[in-house]
Amino acid sequence: MTVLLASLYQIVQMLLVLALAPLLTGWVRLAKARLVGRRGPSPLQPYRDLRRLLRKEVVLARNASWLFRAVPYLMFTAIWLAAGLVPSFTTQLALAPTADLITLIALLGSARFFLALAGMDVGTSFGGIGSSREMMIAALAEPAMLMIVFSVSILVRTTSLAEIADFMMSGAVGLRISLALALIALVMVAIAENARIPIDNPATHLELTMVHEAMVLEYSGRHLALVEAASMLKLLLYMALIACIFAPWGMATAGGGLLAVLWGVAAFALKLAVGGALLALFETSIAKMRVFRVGEFLGGALLLSLLGAIFLYVSRGV
Amino acid sequence: MGFVVSAIAFLFVMAATGVAARRLPSVPTIVYGGSAAACAIVVLWAAATLAGGGGVAEGWVLPIGLPWIGTHLRADALSAFFLLIVNFGGITASLFGWGYERAHRDSHAGPVLPLFPLFLAAMNMVLIADDAFAFLVSWEFMSLASWLLVLSTHREEGTPRAARLYLIMASFGTACLLLAFGLLATAHGDYSFDAIRAQAPSVSAAAFCVVLVLLGAGSKAGLVPLHVWLPLAHSAAPSHVSALMSGVMTKVAVYAMIRVLFDLLGEPAWWWGGVMLGFGALTAVMGVLYALMQEDVKRLLAYSTVENIGAIVIALGLALVFKASHTPVIAALALTAGLLHVANHSLFKSLLFFTAGAVLTATGSRDLGRLGGLIHRMPTTAVLALIGSAAISALPPLNGFVGEWLLFQAILNGPALPEWSLKIEIAVVGAALALATALAGACFVRFYGIAFLGRPRSRAAGEAAEVGAGMRLGMAVPAALCVALGVLPTPLIRLFEPAVRLMVEAGPFDDRAYQPWFWLAPTSAIGNSYNGLIMLAVIALLSVLLVLVIHRRASDRVRLSIPWGCGFDGPDPAAVTQYTASSFGQPIRRAFGSTVFRARDEVEMPEPGDTRPARLTVRWTDPAWALLFTPVGVAVDRLAERANRLQFMTIRRYLTLMFLALVVLLVMVAVTQR
Numbered sequence: 001m002t003v004l005l006a007s008l009y010q011i012v013q014m015l016l017v018l019a020l021a022p023l024l025t026g027w028v029r030l031a032k033a034r035l036v037g038r039r040g041p042s043p044l045q046p047y048r049d050l051r052r053l054l055r056k057e058v059v060l061a062r063n064a065s066w067l068f069r070a071v072p073y074l075m076f077t078a079i080w081l082a083a084g085l086v087p088s089f090t091t092q093l094a095l096a097p098t099a100d101l102i103t104l105i106a107l108l109g110s111a112r113f114f115l116a117l118a119g120m121d122v123g124t125s126f127g128g129i130g131s132s133r134e135m136m137i138a139a140l141a142e143p144a145m146l147m148i149v150f151s152v153s154i155l156v157r158t159t160s161l162a163e164i165a166d167f168m169m170s171g172a173v174g175l176r177i178s179l180a181l182a183l184i185a186l187v188m189v190a191i192a193e194n195a196r197i198p199i200d201n202p203a204t205h206l207e208l209t210m211v212h213e214a215m216v217l218e219y220s221g222r223h224l225a226l227v228e229a230a231s232m233l234k235l236l237l238y239m240a241l242i243a244c245i246f247a248p249w250g251m252a253t254a255g256g257g258l259l260a261v262l263w264g265v266a267a268f269a270l271k272l273a274v275g276g277a278l279l280a281l282f283e284t285s286i287a288k289m290r291v292f293r294v295g296e297f298l299g300g301a302l303l304l305s306l307l308g309a310i311f312l313y314v315s316r317g318v
Numbered sequence: 319m320g321f322v323v324s325a326i327a328f329l330f331v332m333a334a335t336g337v338a339a340r341r342l343p344s345v346p347t348i349v350y351g352g353s354a355a356a357c358a359i360v361v362l363w364a365a366a367t368l369a370g371g372g373g374v375a376e377g378w379v380l381p382i383g384l385p386w387i388g389t390h391l392r393a394d395a396l397s398a399f400f401l402l403i404v405n406f407g408g409i410t411a412s413l414f415g416w417g418y419e420r421a422h423r424d425s426h427a428g429p430v431l432p433l434f435p436l437f438l439a440a441m442n443m444v445l446i447a448d449d450a451f452a453f454l455v456s457w458e459f460m461s462l463a464s465w466l467l468v469l470s471t472h473r474e475e476g477t478p479r480a481a482r483l484y485l486i487m488a489s490f491g492t493a494c495l496l497l498a499f500g501l502l503a504t505a506h507g508d509y510s511f512d513a514i515r516a517q518a519p520s521v522s523a524a525a526f527c528v529v530l531v532l533l534g535a536g537s538k539a540g541l542v543p544l545h546v547w548l549p550l551a552h553s554a555a556p557s558h559v560s561a562l563m564s565g566v567m568t569k570v571a572v573y574a575m576i577r578v579l580f581d582l583l584g585e586p587a588w589w590w591g592g593v594m595l596g597f598g599a600l601t602a603v604m605g606v607l608y609a610l611m612q613e614d615v616k617r618l619l620a621y622s623t624v625e626n627i628g629a630i631v632i633a634l635g636l637a638l639v640f641k642a643s644h645t646p647v648i649a650a651l652a653l654t655a656g657l658l659h660v661a662n663h664s665l666f667k668s669l670l671f672f673t674a675g676a677v678l679t680a681t682g683s684r685d686l687g688r689l690g691g692l693i694h695r696m697p698t699t700a701v702l703a704l705i706g707s708a709a710i711s712a713l714p715p716l717n718g719f720v721g722e723w724l725l726f727q728a729i730l731n732g733p734a735l736p737e738w739s740l741k742i743e744i745a746v747v748g749a750a751l752a753l754a755t756a757l758a759g760a761c762f763v764r765f766y767g768i769a770f771l772g773r774p775r776s777r778a779a780g781e782a783a784e785v786g787a788g789m790r791l792g793m794a795v796p797a798a799l800c801v802a803l804g805v806l807p808t809p810l811i812r813l814f815e816p817a818v819r820l821m822v823e824a825g826p827f828d829d830r831a832y833q834p835w836f837w838l839a840p841t842s843a844i845g846n847s848y849n850g851l852i853m854l855a856v857i858a859l860l861s862v863l864l865v866l867v868i869h870r871r872a873s874d875r876v877r878l879s880i881p882w883g884c885g886f887d888g889p890d891p892a893a894v895t896q897y898t899a900s901s902f903g904q905p906i907r908r909a910f911g912s913t914v915f916r917a918r919d920e921v922e923m924p925e926p927g928d929t930r931p932a933r934l935t936v937r938w939t940d941p942a943w944a945l946l947f948t949p950v951g952v953a954v955d956r957l958a959e960r961a962n963r964l965q966f967m968t969i970r971r972y973l974t975l976m977f978l979a980l981v982v983l984l985v986m987v988a989v990t991q992r
Contacts, residue, residue, distance in 0.1 A: 054872035061881040063773060065693045067704070073868075077860045081853075095856065097837075098849040102726050103714055109759060110713040116763045120897065122881050123690070123772035128897025131767065135760035136905035142759075143752035146726070150748055153730055159846050218881060222872050226864075295909040306749050313733050313741040 006094040009261075013093060014084040016265070017240070021083075021232040022046035024239070024272050031280035046232065050225050058221035061122040071118035072219065072226035075111040079230045082107040083237040087244050089264030090252035091162040100159040101149045105142065108193070108237075111230070112138055119215035130215025133291055137199065137211065140298035141189045147305035148189070151182040152245055154312040161241075165248040181308035183246050188301035190238035192294065194231070197283045199294055211291070239275040240268070247271060319378060321363040322393060322401065322446055325356040329439035332356070336432030346431060350416035353435045357408035360442065364402040365813065368395060372816040377448045383455070390448035390510045395816035396581070397445045399657060400573045402814075403664050404445065407566035408438045410795050414672045415558035417788025421679045422556070429470040430556055437463040437562065441570050450499035450509040457495065457574070461488035461538075464567060467559045468551045480550035487537050487547040494534030495574070498527045502582060511582060518584045528590050531578045532597065539571035540624040541631065542601040543942040548624060549608070553616035553684075557675025558792075560616055564623040565668035569660050572630055579638060580653075580821040586642045592740055594635030599747040602628030602754035607914055609761045610906055611938060613899050615674045615684040618765055619667065622710065625754055626663045629725065630656050632751055636728050637822060639740055646824035648731045651840050653818050654811055654826040655724035661810065662717045662803065666709040669796040673703040676789050677769060680782035686899035688776040689769040695782040698790050700770045702797045707762040709800040712755050715850035715857070716804035720838065722755060723848055724826075727840065760906060768899045775898075805850040808838055900936060907936070915939060 026043035033040025060069070082104050085095055099107070112134065119131035153159045155176070156167045173179065192199045195212035216227050244251075250267025252260040289297065332352040339345045377392025393401060415434065440463050443456035465488065468481045501523045502514045519527065537544040552564045579590060605624030612618040633656030640649035676699045677692060678684050693700040709716040729751070732744035774780035784790075803810055815825045826840040839847035868874075884895050904919070911917035917938035924930045 054868070057873055057875035057877055059877050059879050062878050063691070063694070063881075065700075065771065067693060067771070073861050073864055074857075077857050077864060081856055081860060095852070097847045098852040098856075099714075100846050100848065102723055103719075103848055103853070106712065106714045106719055106722075109711075109756075110708070113708065113711060113713055113759055113763060117767055117771060120763075120767035120902075121693075121771045123896040124881050125884060125895040125897060128767075128772075128902060131763065132897065132902040132905050135763050136909055139753070139756045139760050139906060140909070142756035143749055146752035147745075147749050150730060150745070154733055159727070159730065222868055222874075225872075226868070291905070292908060302749065302753075306745065309748070310742055310745045313745045314738060 002092075003094065006092050006096075009090050009092055010084065010094040013088060013090075014080065016088065016268075017083040017233060017236055018080065020269070020272065021229065021236040022050060024236050024276055025232045027273065028235075028276045028280050028283075031277050032284055035280055035284045046228075050229055053220075053225035053228070054222050056221045058223055060220075061124075061218055063122065064218070065121055067114075068118050068121040068218075069223070071114045072223040072230075075115050076226045076230045076233075078107050078111040078114075079233050079237065082111075083233045083240070085161065086237055086240040087162050087165050087248075087251060088240050088268045090256065090261055091165045092252070092254055092256075093162060096160060096162040101153070101161055101164070102146070102159055104161070104241075105145050105149065108234070109138070109142060115215060115227070119218075122218045124218065126210075126214045126217045130211055130213070130217070133211045134215055137192055137294055137298065140295060140302055141192050144185055144189050144298060144302040144305050147302065147309050148182045148186050151178050151305065151308040151312055154309070155179070161244060165244050165251055166253060168245060169248045169251065169253065178308035178311045179246070181304045181311075183242070185301045185305035185308070186242055186245075188297065188304075190242065191282075192298055192301075194235045194238060196279065198286050198289045199297065201288050236272065239272055243268070243271040243275070319391070319393060319446075322360055322442065323378070323391065325360045325363075326439045326442050328356045329353060329435040329442070332435040333432045333439070336435065340431065346416060346419045349431050349435060350412040350419070353438055354409050354412035356435075357405035357412065357438065360401055360405040361409065364393075364398040364405070367393070367398045368402070368813050368816055372398075372820070384451050384509070387449065387451065387509055389452045390512075391446045391452070392448035392511075393446045395814075395820045396573070396576060399814045399817040400445050400569060400660075401442065403569055403661055404441050404566050405438075407562060407664050407668050410668055410672070410792050411558045411562045411566075413795065414561070414675065414789050414792025415556075417786045417790075417792060418556065418558050418675055418679065420788065421786065430467065430559065433463055433467050433470070434559065437467060437559070441567060444570050445573060448511050450503060450511070450514070453574075454492065454496055454499065458488075458492050460567065460570065461492065464551075464555075464559070464563055467563075468555045470559075471554055471556060474554065476550070477554040480547070480554045483547040484551040487544065491534045491537040491544075494530045494537070498530035498534060498578065501527050501530070502578075511577075514582050515584070521587070524583055524587070527583060528579065528593070531575060532593065535571045535574040535578075536597070536631075539568045539575070539627045539631075540601070540605075541597050541627065542604045542624065543946050545601070545605070545624045546940075546942050546947060549612075549617045549620035552620040552623065553614060557616070557671055557678060560620070560675070561668040561671035564620055564671060565664040568623060568627055569664055572627070572634070572656075572660055575631075575634060576821065579634070580641070586638050588639060588642045588737055588740065591635040591638030591640075591642060592737075592743060594631050594638060595740075595743055595747045596635075598628045598631030598633075598635055599750035600628070601625070601631060603750050603757075604628075604914070606754050606757040606761055607910055608940075610757065610764065610903050611911065611915065611917070613686050615677065615686060615689070615765070615769060616671065618686075618761070619670050619674060622670075622758065622761065623663075623667055625758060626659065626667070626710075628754065629722075629751060630659050630663070632747055633659060633725050633728070635747075636725075636744070639735060639737075639744075640728075640731070641822050643735050643737075645731075645734060646822050647826070648728060648734065649822040650818050650824040650826045651724060651731070652728035653822055654815075654840070655721055655728055657814055657817065658724060658807065658811060659721035661814075662709070662721050662800075665796045665799050665803070666706045666718060669702065669706040669793055669800065670710065672789065672793045672796075673699055673706060676785040676793065677782075679785050679789070681776070681778045683776065683778060686765070686768045689774075689779050690772045690776075690896075691770075691774040691779060692782060693770045695780075696770075696784045698784060699793065702790075702793045703770060704766060705797045705800055707766045709804065711759040711762045713759075714804070715801075715854040717800050717802075717807065718804070720804055720807040720848070720850065723838075724840065725751065727846060757906070757910075764899060764902045768897075768902060772896050775896075805854050806836060807850065808836060811838075900934075907938075911938060914941065 026046045030040045116131040119127035200211040252264040336349045372395045380389040383389040440460035447453035503509045540548040609621035636652035637649045709718040712718040712722040729748040915938040920935045922933040
């Protein structure tokens with residue numbers, strides 16, 4: 001019975017993240033537009049964009065290989081699965097024991113690995129720029145992310161996301177300097193990984209300043225739709241992750257009934273709305289930095305997270 | 319036991335055949351086929367022995383070697399595990415080598431043939447040696463056989479220097495091991511491992527031993543800063559030998575570390591592991607940074623071996639510190655991670671060296687700047703190289719990730735240790751390992767993206783053809799295992815559990831409620847589990863669903879067109895503007911290399927109106943040479959010059975010197991024997 005229910009929750013979770021991801025992106029765009037005094041498009045615009053892209057034909061470079069055509073599917077699946085693994089409205093997910101937080105990071109790493117390869121497949125210079133910069137950013141963001149995982153899991157004594165959420169909800173942790181450091185570092189990593197300002201500009205049209213967009217420049221039609229949808233899913237994933245670790249309130253736990261689940265969904269939607277608004281506020285109040293300052297930004301994140309982990313390693317004896 | 323010894327004897331026969339019948343056209347088939355068969359016998363024997371719960375209790379004593387001692391041979395569970403790894407690597411290398419020799423028949427078929435089985439035999443002998451003398455003789459034999467194999471390409475530029483450096487470092491390593499065993503066998507002069515095990519060395523002797531073994535075995539494995547010979551020598555050898563040296567011989571060095579540090583030296587002190595953790599972390603990060611700077615495919619792979627050895631040494635260090643603090647279950651977890659990474663690395667590094675060999679065969683080049691677009695010309699090799707690159711970058715659900723996952727789970731147990739310095743060190747080592755892993759991802763995107771994707775950067779790359787069936791088979795076997803072990807790691811972990819148990823007196827799955835065999839859920843990883851099988855199934859299911867839905871419901875039209883080449887005209891505009899290996903590495907070079915390697919990009923820009931092309935040169939200095947080897951070399955030179963005077967003395971003075979030396983030695987004996 002529990003297994004069936006967990007499988008059902010898992011399927012609902014997969015569909016929920018898929019349905020909400022474009023809305024979240026639309027909401028961030030709308031909020032940003034309003035903050036700078038524009039009216040902005042409807043928050044439903046990303047859905048329309050995706051539908052339009054799906055209907056268009058694919059314009060493919062002559063020398064594109066099978067890898068180029070397979071990557072959008074692979075990376076979308078990897079990110080979708082990763083988003084499905086982060087507890088959003090309930091901690092009772094069927095796939096929770098198959099993959100912990102370390103696996104989640106590695107899954108995102110797989111998606112990035114293949115997308116970076118696809119960027120180099122056609123052999124244009126923009127793809128190469130994007131791929132090499134993306135891997136440089138990843139080389140700093142991934143260790144920072146793992147150190148955040150270390151901090152959290154030393155406190156909770158597990159790397160399983162469902163158990164982390166359960167533990168954080170129990171309130172047994174209290175306020176901790178290490179957690180604050182980890183939160184700041186995680187936000188910094190999330191900004192870098194999602195190609196947001198000040199690391200990268202998702203709306204730029206100047207190729208030389210782009211990272212993520214340069215990498216996917218050769219994609220069009222349904223491939224581009226998948227890549228875009230994957231980016232939207234990734235943004236939702238990071239917000240869900242921050243919410244799951246640092247603000248798991250409202251999530252349904254073991255034995256929670258239908259009402260608890262509905263309340264969990266509502267709380268999740270509310271968290272996303274707040275997170276999106278904060279992201280828009282942050283992005284409108286800061287300027288994009290040079291690509292080579294990104295190293296300092298992420299190096300800062302890495303050091304913060306390492307500091308947090310060291311505090312915990314030292315403070316928690318046997 | 320008899321199987322292993324007769325397999326080794328058979329390998330010697332194969333070597334003799336290689337010499338005697340070298341004019342026969344079918345001799346490569348005989349030698350490589352025979353080597354593969356001998357290795358297969360040992361693999362089966364080792365697997366059966368491990369599955370039967372351990373190694374051989376009673377060893378053999380052969381009446382050869384040192385008088386009154388003889389040669390002791392024995393294969394316990396640890397030896398059996400390494401025999402499995404070494405000989406599996408031997409099988410795939412033989413398969414690939416057979417195809418490789420046929421493609422390169424004219425160049426160096428002669429010297430490689432007899433030496434290849436000798437090299438395999440020597441590695442097997444190191445693993446079953448049960449006394450210090452047999453161990454050292456086999457070790458030196460292994461070094462010399464591989465040195466001769468490196469020299470088989472002596473006509474190529476750079477090989478003589480690589481071989482000379484290798485010979486110096488190998489002699490240095492053997493000398494260190496000789497001293498270490500000398501310290502261990504001090505009291506009774508009995509060199510058998512049983513006798514060494516029976517008596518605990520004094521604290522200072524053990525400390526010297528640890529340092530000497532790390533120097534001796536570490537120089538063979540490629541621990542930074544003793545790694546300098548490794549990328550040169552490994553990359554100079556023919557590709558299947560490179561695979562054996564990088565994928566397998568470094569593992570024999572790891573075996574030597576485990577044998578001495580976990581087994582022969584008895585109860586470890588807490589700082590041994592601390593030293594290993596430090597050097598492991600340094601090796602992992604430096605190795606991958608070096609790899610990111612390389613333009614030569616095989617040298618890049620060899621530096622990546624250095625990185626992976628760093629990860630293995632980190633795992634061994636963790637196992638040692640936990641063993642020293644009497645938490646055997648976590649030690650077992652760390653050692654399991656280390657041994658699993660040994661198996662994984664031998665697979666994907668062999669695979670990647672084979673693909674480099676295939677690329678070299680097809681294009682005649684191993685310079686990244688002359689490759690590109692090979693995914694169109696060599697489709698099978700490209701798929702297999704992709705599997706290898708993804709596996710070595712620790713991407714789920716392949717095998718590299720499983721080892722990494724276990725290692726991180728062990729690192730997470732760091733706070734359980736009593737020593738503060740170790741706690742902080744483990745946190746930093748964890749960060750370094752994470753950094754190395756992420757950089758390895760970048761390194762292999764660069765390797766694969768430049769060599770196999772994009773457009774051909776030379777005519778040879780544009781006209782390359784897929785390699786023959788033997789080489790493809792040699793690559794396909796390790797690639798298939800990379801996937802299989804990533805999805806189902808538990809059977810292998812259960813198989814080598816006796817080896818872990820022998821070293822740390824606990825298994826990774828102790829007192830854990832029963833888990834089905836396709837789950838990876840070690841005890842000390844509290845409540846954490848990983849299941850590659852379900853992950854792969856879900857990814858496959860979702861991808862198929864996605865493809866079906868998109869192609870059914872959305873457009874499936876495709877229009878082919880020429881990509882935009884930034885305004886460059888011509889038949890292949892993008893070929894001029896596409897990224898090179900050096901430009902891909904530039905952001906990382908700038909972020910890390912500017913401090914570590916003092917890397918500088920220099921742009922030589924011609925005057926306006928001048929039609930010469932602008933040039934960009936990258937300069938960097940190798941810190942290992944600048945800080946360690948060049949000063950040592952200079953010092954040795956000076957010392958030699960001083961000592962030169964000793965060669966021109968009268969006989970009277972020589973006799974006086976000898977007499978003085980004798981007196982000094984007698985005084986030392988008198989003092990120490992008191």
